[in-house]
Every structure is written in C-alpha cells, then in structure tokens.
Amino acid sequence: MSIEEVPATDAAQAAGAKLSPTRSSDDWRTIFGRRLFLTDLAALIVAVYGAQVTWFGLESPDVLARSFVGNVPLSYSVVSAILLISWLIALQIYGTRGHRVIGTGTQEYRLIVDSTLRLFGLVAIFAFLFQVDFARGYVLIALPSGLIFLLISRLVWRKWLSRRRARGGYSSTVLLVGSTESATDIANELMRQPDAGYRVVGACVPTPLIASALPGTDIPVFGNLDKVAQALEASGADTVVITSADELPPARVRELSWYLEPGRKHLVVAPSLIDIGGPRIHMRPVAGLPLIHIETPRFDGGKKTLKRAFDLVSSAISLIILSPVLLVIAMIIRLSSQGSVFFRQERIGLNGNKFNMLKFRSMVVDAESQLEVLRTKRRAEGNTVLFKMKDDPRVTPIGRLLRRFSLDELPQLINVFLGSMSLVGPRPPLEHEVAQYERHVHRRFLVKPGITGLWQVSGRSNLSWEDTVRLDLFYVENWSLTGDLVILGRTARAVLAREGAY
Structure with a gap:
C-alpha cells in the first residue's frame, strides 16, 4: 500500500498546529x-x-x-x-x-x-x-x-x-513511525536526553489509539502508517524516525524516503538496540543491505592494562598532592567526635570478590547498628535497593560537610592504588544489596568498581534503581579510557553542584 495524504484526526491536527515550528527546521x-x-x-x-x-x-x-x-x-x-x-x-x-x-x-x-x-x-x-x-x-x-x-x-x-x-529549541522535530511499543520506547529515550537534539512531535502507529497519544506521554498519534505524509505536514516534523521494521517492509521504507524533501526532511532508522556505545557500532553495506555490526565488549587485553596504569599513576599523584588535605580532614574528624578516622566497609568488587572500602568516617560510631531501626521507621530516599536518607540522623555535623563535597570518598584513592577499585566504574555495592540483584545486574562485576562513574555524575542518590542499573551496565558494556576522562571531568561539576549528595 502506498503512502498517501489522507486527513488526520482533529486532535492531531490541533496538536500539530501548536507544535509546528515558526521557522524552517x-x-x-x-x-x-x-x-x-x-x-x-x-x-x-x-x-x-x-x-x-x-x-x-x-x-x-x-x-x-x-x-x-x-x-x-x-x-x-x-x-x-x-x-x-x-x-x-x-x-x-x-x-x-x-x-x-x-x-x-x-x-x-x-x-x-x-x-x-x-x-x-x-x-x-x-x-x-x-x-x-x-x-x-x-x-x-x-x-x-x-x-x-x-x-x-x-x-x-x-x-x-x-x-x-x-526548552525545545534548536532540535530536530521528529515523527515516529512504527509499532506502538517501539515508538513509545524510542520516545521515552529521546525525552530522557533532550541534549541529543531530537524533539518528538508526533507518531504514526499501525493501529491508532483511542486516546490519540502514545501511552504514558502527551505525544499525539496522527493515525496509521498510511498517514505519514499528512502527519509530516500537520506536525511540522523535519525528521522521520522508523522505530520498527516489521510494519514497514523495505519497499515502503524506500517509498517513504522518496517522499521526503531532499536536504530539508531526514529519514532515520532506529534499530532495536539501546545502551550500545557508538564505538562498538559499525555500519557495513553488503549487497545493498546496511548491516550493523556490534562489537562484543572485551574486559581484558591492552585496554585493561592501560586503564590499570592510568589508575595507578593518577591515584599515586593524587595521594601525594592531596596528602595535606587528607591530614587536615583526619585531624578534624579525630578532634570533633569519638571513634576512628577511617570507616572500613566490606563491599563487592571485581568478579564478585569482597574487599574493604575506605572512607573518612562521616557517621556516629554505632551507625551500622542503627540501620535496621531506620529501615523500619523511615522510607529510604532515591531508590528501593540503595538505602539513602537526606536527613540521616547518624551523620555527624562534620560528616555532613564532608559528604556535601564528597570529601569522605578521598581515602578510596588508596583502594585504587592497591588495585581493588578504579577511578571510574560502577558503584561498589554491599553484600545485602547484591542479594537483591536480578541476574543481569551481576554484569556490574565484570569491571572494577569506581570512586566515580555514570551513576555519580547523573544524579547519584536521586536516581531510581532502574536508572542506576541502566547507567552502570552501560558503562560496563561500553567503557573506554576516553569515556573515563569525560566522566572524571563531569565529576568535578557534579561535586560542586552537590546534586544527590547525601
């Protein structure tokens, strides 16, 4: 069936008129x-x-x-x-x-x-x-x-x-074409990252919905797949994103590309791949077929050696430069409250092995014994697996200041130097947290845990558990030394912003 212009629903036309840009894309x-x-x-x-x-x-x-x-x-x-x-x-x-x-x-x-x-x-x-x-x-x-x-x-x-x-400007305006499920998934991913520059203004799905919007969104549905041409005009979209191929065979995709105005209208095909890093994706035309090659992640070889060398040198230099700061913080903790300066806690690291993670003590001495009482009386902030509380009564006044600027994490540079941690990696979990993991979450242990990571620079304790897992697994599957440097740069900004630090 050819793509032809047929009237869209009144609701979709109204939404398209509202979303249509005032100037050419x-x-x-x-x-x-x-x-x-x-x-x-x-x-x-x-x-x-x-x-x-x-x-x-x-x-x-x-x-x-x-x-x-x-x-x-x-x-x-x-x-x-x-x-x-x-x-x-x-x-x-x-x-x-x-x-x-x-x-x-x-x-x-x-x-x-x-x-x-x-x-x-x-x-x-x-x-x-x-x-x-x-x-x-x-x-x-x-x-x-x-x-x-x-x-x-x-x-x-x-x-x-x-x-x-x-705010919705300086972006490609997108019309999604495909199944309701795939269009909704792609819409949610694009709305999650507006920095990518794709603003979804409408969708065409095989069976139009009674609600005239994609489930869980306010994105209007302009009708079935035969109404793509009219939907483009009504929505003002300059980019068509095909979200699934089952409903659009190759002949119809080619026909759709002919309809688009060269240089002003764009066609994008979104494969069923999410959270795959760009360097792992390679396009190779074969016999007229655009084959996408996905490299499987590797956790050994030269990249691993280079990462360890970077961790070793960087942690050694950091410990030398920050030694006066570490000494001052240790003295303040010793003078301000009873108990040891350092807090040692057993965490799960590479390949599920246990290690003792070091931190400056930011809580009262018997903080661990009070945890279960707090679990029953207070609701944890952030997500369901990681227990975080914005106004945790166990945190000392000095500890609150240390946590605000993440200074309590500095002793973990010793863990990095000794090899149990990395500068960048997934958050090191507690054993009782690991007991709650689903099977796929254990892939976090394929790399060393880090002092900082995507979790820390993307909202920290404010993130849901699902987002925390998604970010950690994305890092595990797609890590690179360049990516580590970018995360370290973003860490400084996240620490200064103090978002999610409690």
Whole structure:
C-alpha cells in the first residue's frame, strides 16, 4: 500500500498546529553553524597571531620557503594567515560543525583534535619538502593553544545549546513511525536526553489509539502508517524516525524516503538496540543491505592494562598532592567526635570478590547498628535497593560537610592504588544489596568498581534503581579510557553542584 495524504484526526491536527515550528527546521542548523564558524575563527586568530606576537614580538622576521624560482621570503604574518585559513578548512572538511555531531557525545571533540593533529602533520611534511624553517616555539605555542581555545569555545556553545534544547529549541522535530511499543520506547529515550537534539512531535502507529497519544506521554498519534505524509505536514516534523521494521517492509521504507524533501526532511532508522556505545557500532553495506555490526565488549587485553596504569599513576599523584588535605580532614574528624578516622566497609568488587572500602568516617560510631531501626521507621530516599536518607540522623555535623563535597570518598584513592577499585566504574555495592540483584545486574562485576562513574555524575542518590542499573551496565558494556576522562571531568561539576549528595 502506498503512502498517501489522507486527513488526520482533529486532535492531531490541533496538536500539530501548536507544535509546528515558526521557522524552517534548517534555520537553526545554518545559524548555529555560522556561530560556530565565527567563534572558531576568533579562537584561531587569538591562538595563531598570539603565538606570533608571544614568540617574536611585534616585529617578526621573514621565513624562507624554497620554490621553483628560488627562495621566497614570507612574512610570519602571511604564514599565520595561511595557517589560520588551512585550520578552518580542516575543521570544515572533518565536519566538526555538522549538526549530527554537535551538542552531544564526544565525536565533536574527537574530530577537532583529529583535524588539528593531521593539519600540523601536513604542515611538518610541507616544511620538510620545501625546506621551510619554521620557528619551533611559534608552532609549539600555536598548536596547543589553538586546540584548547577551540575545545573551550565548543564546550561553552554546548552548554548554551543544552539549555535551548531543554526548552525545545534548536532540535530536530521528529515523527515516529512504527509499532506502538517501539515508538513509545524510542520516545521515552529521546525525552530522557533532550541534549541529543531530537524533539518528538508526533507518531504514526499501525493501529491508532483511542486516546490519540502514545501511552504514558502527551505525544499525539496522527493515525496509521498510511498517514505519514499528512502527519509530516500537520506536525511540522523535519525528521522521520522508523522505530520498527516489521510494519514497514523495505519497499515502503524506500517509498517513504522518496517522499521526503531532499536536504530539508531526514529519514532515520532506529534499530532495536539501546545502551550500545557508538564505538562498538559499525555500519557495513553488503549487497545493498546496511548491516550493523556490534562489537562484543572485551574486559581484558591492552585496554585493561592501560586503564590499570592510568589508575595507578593518577591515584599515586593524587595521594601525594592531596596528602595535606587528607591530614587536615583526619585531624578534624579525630578532634570533633569519638571513634576512628577511617570507616572500613566490606563491599563487592571485581568478579564478585569482597574487599574493604575506605572512607573518612562521616557517621556516629554505632551507625551500622542503627540501620535496621531506620529501615523500619523511615522510607529510604532515591531508590528501593540503595538505602539513602537526606536527613540521616547518624551523620555527624562534620560528616555532613564532608559528604556535601564528597570529601569522605578521598581515602578510596588508596583502594585504587592497591588495585581493588578504579577511578571510574560502577558503584561498589554491599553484600545485602547484591542479594537483591536480578541476574543481569551481576554484569556490574565484570569491571572494577569506581570512586566515580555514570551513576555519580547523573544524579547519584536521586536516581531510581532502574536508572542506576541502566547507567552502570552501560558503562560496563561500553567503557573506554576516553569515556573515563569525560566522566572524571563531569565529576568535578557534579561535586560542586552537590546534586544527590547525601
């Protein structure tokens, strides 16, 4: 059956009129791309010409370049201009301002680093072939400063874009097409992460619902799968997301792609894969079939060795630098309340093995004996498995301050140095918590527990148990050293915000 325009329901038309954007969907992509270009230009001007002035002063010498007519003198101002233009071209070629990479994930940053390093590799080759005698100090200042300025400017723009997307702007408007169950699942995932830049404005399902909305949402249903064309017009959507393939055979998907306006309407196919990290997904066209290869997670080899080396060096340096802070905190705890400075608690770690986790004591000495009484009298905050209480009476005044800024966790650097923990990983659980785990949750033990992790930077104790498990398993299946560095960076922000810290 072909896709034809037929009238949508009155309710859906009304909802579509309300959600339809006031300007074309490509406007935000074009405008935001121009803004990125201008800030990239400003960042590189400051870096390149700043390096020139820093190294040579206001009077810079000429540099000689060999050509077929002999040595050609070039002013460093000209060299800086050529480098600046080449840098902007490299950023464009690598698609660092493309709307598919901006605003979420690490690909935008990776492309900036990759394009910059490759550009300077070409500069080095050019300098060797044409015997251009660049001042090394000039290059060594321009390269890292330009890269840092670019990354900082993109980070600032990402914060700005995130706020706009949280309010529904600067996003692709999405029409979901597929089964009710798959459309609802995809809608919930996209609404959970507005930073991704996909705002769902409607859906078409095989059997329209009486309520005219996807279950548990206010997303209008515009009818069955034959009403996709009219639904696009009514909703103002610029992107069609196919959420399941059973209802749409290949011929109908191809027909739908023909209907979409080239360059202004987009087609996305969402496979039945959730919480799979991008680096594990590879697309390979075979005989006209877009086959998706999913790499199985590996927990050994070079990556594991590199992670352990990073943990060992980082924890050793951190312990040395923070030793005065650790000593002051220990003295304050000793003087403010009776009992030991450290709190040792048995936790479950790698492969289900037990270890003693260290923390600065933030509770009264007999806190463990009071736990069962609190369980019966007070309702735990956060989720059903992890017992957390915002106003826990067992916490000492000094302990409350330590917890607010996560200073009580610092002794765990000793656990990291000794090898029972990692800097980044799932939260180390208690034995009685493990007894409540479903079978799939035990996959958390395939990697070492961490001082910080996705759980800690995504809401901590405010998260439900289901979200806690989802984040931990996502980390286990998709961990990488780059991802660890990103989580460590987000940890500093989470600690300062103190969200979910109690």
